[in-house]
Each structure stands twice: as structure tokens, then as C-alpha cells.
Amino acid sequence: MRKNAGLQIFAWIVFAFLIVPLIIIVVTSFGTNSTIQFPIKGFTFDWYGKVFNNESFMNSFYLSLEIAFIATVLALVVGIPAAYSLARHKVFGRNWIKSFFLSPTIVPGLVVGYAVYQFIVIQFQFPIFQGLLLGHFLICIPYVIRVVGSTIEQLDFSIEEVSWTLGCTKLQTFIKVVLPNITSGIFASFMLAFINSFNNIPVSQFLSGPGVTMLPTNLMNYIEYNYDPSVSALSVVLMLGTIVLMFIIEKTLGLTSIS
């Protein structure tokens, strides 16, 4: 690149703006003081111990993993066939149906959570867990439709025709020919849906009850009454999780595939 000092300085100030606040959290998680300080005095790993021994944090962590995983798998199970149908068939109102599948992104997350809470939990007396799962399914489905859909569109249709000519049924072709060829799209949408479900707060905000609180919601409630380094420590743990996921994505698909 040709040198342009002004642009370079500008860009690096922006990168610093993006990354320094997160580095500060990492530093404050090692402080010995019972409230958050920067710069820190002393050095300890105690806050990490406190996080892992905090039953409420750990329970909500497992719940978040569970919900994000089931919601993503559910979205894949109903989303992949739908994406296939939209990409391959002349469906009546195709564009309309596609926007319908993407519509959960237009409705604000808090509104989705509120509507699901009012309708599913209050009116129809579903347990909160189911409501939460459905809310998170709604977060996941657009990613599947968009990412898997564009992967199928890029897949050469003639290989399916060959498979039919050679005697495979449509279902066999789908399982033996289409699915193996779109695994990267499926994996990318799995990652995107899982991360976004795991990180989501607005949708879960109304959908929480005794023993059923997602980790981000739990952390948020904790922050409102506490200002101690265990918040920093938990944040660092979450950031480490992000790094691991980014590493996996980079090694398998390349980071550009999800941006």
C-alpha cells in the first residue's frame, strides 16, 4: 500500500477505539480491590474462581449453550429444506416468502421477546423454556435462509440432474448430492446463528423466570447492582469463547465468509 500517514493514523485510532475498552476489561479482572479499578492494585486470579463457583452464572451459561444449540439445530432442520425450495423451485410468491423468512430481523428483538412472552407464555401457558427456545429459533432462522440459500444458488444444478438421471430419487439426491456440497454454508450459518443466539439479550429479556435466565441477561442484571471485578472476569471468559470461535471459523471457512 502506498503510504498515507493521515489515513493510517485515523484508521489506527479507530482500531484502538474498538479494542482498548476490551483490553481494559481484561486488566481490571486481575485487580485485588473489591470494586473495579484502573490501573489495578495487586494481582489475583480470585475473580475467575468466583465466577466458576457462582452457581447462578454457571447454570445460566449451560442454559444459554443449550438454548442456542437447540434453536440453531431447529432452524437448520426447517430452514435448509425451505432454503432449498426457494432456491430451486418456482415457488409462487418466492420473493415474498423469502422476505417473510427474513422478517424476524426487521422486528426489534425486544418486541419479538415481548410478543412471544405475551402470546406463548401468558396466553397459552407454555413454560418459559419453550418460549425462550422459540424466541431464539426466530433469531436463527434468517441466518440459515440467507447463508444456506446463497450456497445452494451457487451450486451447479446440473449435478442434481445427473443424479436423477442415474436413478436417485429426489430425496436421495438431496441427501447424497446436495447436502455434502453445501456443508460449508450449513456450518457458516450454524456458527452465525449460534453466536447471535448465545449473545442475544433483547429477545430473552422478557423470557426469563426462576432458574431460567440466559447468561447475558444474568450478567446484565448482576451489573445493575454490582461493580466488582467478577463482571470483568466473566467478560474475559466470554471473550475467550469468542476468540476460540473466531479461530475455528478462520481455520475452517475463513473469517470473511461470515462478514
Add this chain to the structure above:
Amino acid sequence: MTQQRRLPYIILAPGMILLIVFLVLPLVSIIFPTFFDGGFTLTHYISFFMDEYNMSIFWRTIRISLIATLFCVFLGVPTAYYISQSPKKWRGLLMSITLFPLLTNSVVRSFAWITILGQSGIINTTLKNIGLISKPLTLLYTEFSITVGSVYLFLPLMVITLVGILENIDSEIMEAAETLGANRFIAFMKVILPLSVPGIIVGSILVFTGSLTAYTTPQLLGGNRNIMLATFLYQNATALGNWKGASVIALIMIAATVIVMKLFDWVAKRMDKRGEASA
């Protein structure tokens, strides 16, 4: 033959049914009652927009979203251009720096600004230590802190959207502009900026609608005084027990999102047409 023709619809059905039952019906069930009080009525919406307090929340939400969007454009365009022009081996690292905050939980990202802007936060401690102030400045729980938090939350989205567009711009275009006598800054403003307009529009839709409906940032960085639409909805539904009021805000938020998207699309189309006319 009929089975063949039905198949696409059969495999679409499960997803459609789930969306209808668990998204459309719930939305209708909360929105519908806001239009009926005995008979059809718009009272709930008229009284929302007549109320001074409600309107102050509405305008605060619009104001913060607008400022956050402008800052994201201002900071995002040069940064995205810088990334798109970097050598390949650097680009991965720079993209990771941008993606990392985006994939980090937004509670964590808001919390970072509590530790920076708070009464005993980094800025106040530093300013006190070097003797510039004696009393801590009120930075947290203000519109300023929500705006900073929103910019921080959405800037990565803007940058990544723009990198996708700017990567396709031929770098020779800049050289041509400079050969023809434009200095770097002018060339950037007259060549790169117009070419990145489609990306700016898509990015702005994401940032603007995102901040318009954000819950986490105003909740953590706004405090009780600086309520925005999403936190107002939550307050209505929980603390105030005003479910109809919450549903009114819900529809206003959906409508605002759709209007903003259509508006930006309309601007984009107009600019496209202008481009064709001059070409």
C-alpha cells in the same frame, strides 16, 4: 405430477407454520388490541404522540440513533478504505480486530464503557490525578454515554459492510484521480466516497435501525433519566404494568424500522438514477 408440484410447498411448510404461529400471531395478538377500545380507534397512538414525555423519549431515540449513524459513517469509511487497501496478510488481522468486538457480547461491550465513563471510571480518575478536575464529571448515564456506546456497538458492522464494497473498487481509480491533479484528500472525497455510497446506505440502515431499537446500551449506559424506546417498552410492560402502552411502543418501533429502511432505499434508488442520468 401434482405431487411434484406440491413438493416445494410441502418442504417450505414447517418453517412457514413455525413463523406464522410463533411470530406473526404473537405480534398480531399484542398489536390488535391497541386499535380496539369498544370499536376501532387510534386514541392510543394519538395520545402517545400528544404526550410531551413520550415525545421526549421518541426524539431522544431518533437523535441518538442519528448521531451514532453519522459518527459510524465518519469513522467507518476511512477505516474500511484503509483495510481494503492493506496487503492481504494484514487484512486478516485488521478484519479480526473489527470482528472481535462484533462477536463479543453486547453486555460486555457496554460494561467496558461503564468502567471508562463512570464516576470512578478511568477518565475521571485520570483527570483527577493530573489535577484538571476536582469533582468527577458526569459522563455516565447521559445521552453522551448512550451515543458513545451505540457507536462502539455498531461501528464494526459499518466497517465490515463497507470493506465488502470498497474491496471491489479498483485502486487505479485513485491513481488516475491523482494523476489528473487531485490531492489525496480531494481524490478520496470525490472518488472513493461516492463509490462507497451503496455501502454507506446499507451500513447506515443497520446502524440506525439497530440503535433505534437497542435495549442493552440504553439500559446499561442510560440510567433512569435517559430512557429510549426499547427501555420505555420494557418499563411499561414490567414496572408500570401498562401492557397496551408497551404494545403501542412495539408497533412504533417496528414502523420506525420499516420507514427508515424504505427511506434509505428510496435515497439509494434516487442516487442510482442520478448516476445513470449523468453517465
